[in-house]
Amino acid sequence: MSQFSCLTLLDTSIASLRDVVCDGSCRGKSGEECAHRTSLVYPYRGVFIRHVGKADTVAESNQVIFFNHGEDYRVSHPIEGGDACLEVQVDEAILSELAPKEQFRSGALALFKRPRRRIDPRAQALVALLRYSLHRGVAETLEAETLTLTLIRRSLGERTSHGAATTYGRAKLVDRAKLVLSGDLARRWTLAEVATEVGVSPVYLTQTFQQVEAMPLYRYQLRLRLARALDLLGSCRDLTALGLDLGFSSHSHFSASFKHAYGRTPAEFQRALHLR
Template sequence: MFTSAKVRCAFNMSDALSISPRAGEAERTGLDGAAALGEAAARGWARQRRIERRHELELGPGLQFAFATENIAEPTQWSLEHARHTLIVHLDGPMRRLETRIDGAGRLRAAPAAGDWWLIPAGRRYLGRALGGEIAYAELNIDPVGFAALAPGLGENAGLAARMKHRDPFVHGIAARLAQLSEAGDDLAAMLRESLGQALCLHLLREHGAGAAARAAPAPAPVRLAEPARRRIEDHIQAHLDRRITLDELAGLGGLSTHQLLIAFRHAFGLTPIQYVLAQRLRRVCLRLRGSADDIATIAVENGFSSHSHLSAVFKKRYGLTPNEFRRQG
């Protein structure tokens, strides 16, 4: 479960999510006192780790997400220390023993349940020792500069507090949903992942920030799209329904950050960007189904869907019938 090879200044998502010490190193790098898993565990740390699968992706500037499954049937040690905030969520799988330590936050010896999570502030050292079965976990790495920019009025209070074996259904739910979406390649899934990442960061800032009390400060005026920006965004979407559309490009058209765009877009259009783009694509598909004899695979690809089957699944979920059935009914 717990994260990448030790990095001090920059995080490389291609690194392994955690490392086991070389032979004999376990005793030298142990947590204060005796080894959590005993001498037998220490002797086993030199064995090969087994990461079954891993998916890594960018959720936006300074925000990276990874979902992985790993076999920890052999005693395993994890080490982390780098310049980003790190959130690790245990999603599934048995862990019989776990001992964790975060500098400045103490040490905890308790096996996790699904939904438990750890939060390691930037620059803090984390050590963990574990033994169990095949586990699944999610990891979010957050650039502190971008994180602080979400709430510029908080200044130094925009940091995060260390957490060990914490529970928060909102954090668990978003991490699990991001894990489900980690392999999806369409642009709507990408926008949804980015939106969820923004929501998770804001939630952490508000509920688990080092200066959470500062949230009582007066809220800034809500962001709004000026009419020219609204038209630019609308025209851009209509002109590019056949290709990938990202939140970054929509935000650039409005002169906003992606977080500001999500707020302003809903106010201007009454929908999120994902909902609006999907609605426009389906509207155009319906027009093509009614007004042409083009095959459905062609209509799907020319309106931003990856295949006939992708369009059919989305279409039936929205309208209760397949594109073929829709066309037959006139």
């Protein structure tokens, strides 16, 4: 059975944040669990699959996953290493103010239609900012609550997030490609190699991935690498080695890509959060 650790980072009348880590030692489906409150779950390390009925959702660092109140689910880990997530809960009335009404199920308060949305790099940076600042006790409650609401608003905004509307078959194909990329973030995959792993032609893979995620496959891989860098910055002392370990061609390539996504270089991000 997989081992969990849950650390409460914030618990107020406005928001509750928990840092949840699972070692993923159980690779098959977990026992059935039930969400007692609607939660927004932000994976920041590793990958898991959430199973609800016959629907499977690959959860990785480019996505926010919705766990609806009263919904039964199971979890599995197709890739070694487990996962770590920031779990966010807010009052349902507040959530209904933040989320566009069309994202909720008809007649339901704070029950999302879709299982996930793709978040943008600035939302990923907010997840890291909240985690680091609350772990180190440097964020006051008012700041943490405000940042949490900003994160949710950005994660649900039509301009700052993406909800894939596609067929079951295309979604499964894209999820298989995500698992291939997540299984070895540092590998410099060729399109033909990924297509072979997924079992389709390179042309069909590129077209389908673009249709589902509204971005090219290579850019999605870049965001996965950068999200992993965000996670590792707290313990990193050699940024050049970090970039090379994640598959970047040089420190300058890593630094420029990081700044383009998050608005700061890795070193500037570390200094801003007092990680060094």
